Amino acid sequence: MMKKLIQTKCPAWFLTIVVYAVTLQASCKQRNADSPAGYDLNKPRKMELGKVLNEISGLAFNEEDSSLIAISDSKEKVFGIELKKLKLKDITGKVVPTNSDLEDVTKVNNTLYLLSSPGKIITVPNGTQDTAGVIGYDIGLQDKNDFESLYYDPSVQGLVMICKTCAFEKGKHLRTAFRFDLSTKKFDSTAFFTISKADVEVLLKDKDIKFDPSAAAINPVSKRLFILSSAGNLLVVTDTRGKAVEAFKLNPDKFPQAEGIAFAPNGDMYISNEGKFGKATLLFFPYHQGKKNK
Numbered sequence: 001m002m003k004k005l006i007q008t009k010c011p012a013w014f015l016t017i018v019v020y021a022v023t024l025q026a027s028c029k030q031r032n033a034d035s036p037a038g039y040d041l042n043k044p045r046k047m048e049l050g051k052v053l054n055e056i057s058g059l060a061f062n063e064e065d066s067s068l069i070a071i072s073d074s075k076e077k078v079f080g081i082e083l084k085k086l087k088l089k090d091i092t093g094k095v096v097p098t099n100s101d102l103e104d105v106t107k108v109n110n111t112l113y114l115l116s117s118p119g120k121i122i123t124v125p126n127g128t129q130d131t132a133g134v135i136g137y138d139i140g141l142q143d144k145n146d147f148e149s150l151y152y153d154p155s156v157q158g159l160v161m162i163c164k165t166c167a168f169e170k171g172k173h174l175r176t177a178f179r180f181d182l183s184t185k186k187f188d189s190t191a192f193f194t195i196s197k198a199d200v201e202v203l204l205k206d207k208d209i210k211f212d213p214s215a216a217a218i219n220p221v222s223k224r225l226f227i228l229s230s231a232g233n234l235l236v237v238t239d240t241r242g243k244a245v246e247a248f249k250l251n252p253d254k255f256p257q258a259e260g261i262a263f264a265p266n267g268d269m270y271i272s273n274e275g276k277f278g279k280a281t282l283l284f285f286p287y288h289q290g291k292k293n294k
Contacts, residue, residue: 044283058104059260093129115150143167193242
């Protein structure tokens, strides 16, 4: 009788249910992913930064010597972080006035580009020790605006900055990005792209999120744009035109105030936290090719 039971065919409706259950389980695993492919956001290597960078507000990778470039919103100079010894050095002298409120930094060739929160990009020749040769370009938006994200997009030969909160966005449920052309040294007359906050809400299955970009950088491996939002503790991944494809809620114990992000050419990711709830930290996430998101 046992042999007969084993040979009995399952009815079609039963097989349909089994297939549906397996598919649903796989789908749920994908939706519940807590890290982008190649990274484990739950296991960073944490390094403490000193008092000088307690208010670290921007981060960039320096391919010239495989170090990091950093700024602080309360300082007037640009710093370098030597990763092997975690040693801090001055890259420039005081190149901006006090209270310039620097929020992000990037480097293209031998020029540093600093972002001031009202929407001003400041060009600084590498190694500059004073304000000589430093030029500022203001986007010229009306009313009160706040920018904290600046990154280089080689595909469009320009810098891109994203509104943290801009006056004209009120009631529109979006975040807006603007392109600065490096050849003409001018901002485009129209927005480069917008990010739908509704799309982020759908990805997170949460209509009560706060998405105010505090840092951004293009992943050199996936070619995706990684955007941090310190407010709301989010990491949002989009294509290079702002279409949200992934979103993750960050553990506030590990990411108390994430205000800087940078990638090494091999995909290794660095995220900096301002010392709002303790010491400023630098988190290192090695890139593991082929590692699926959990």
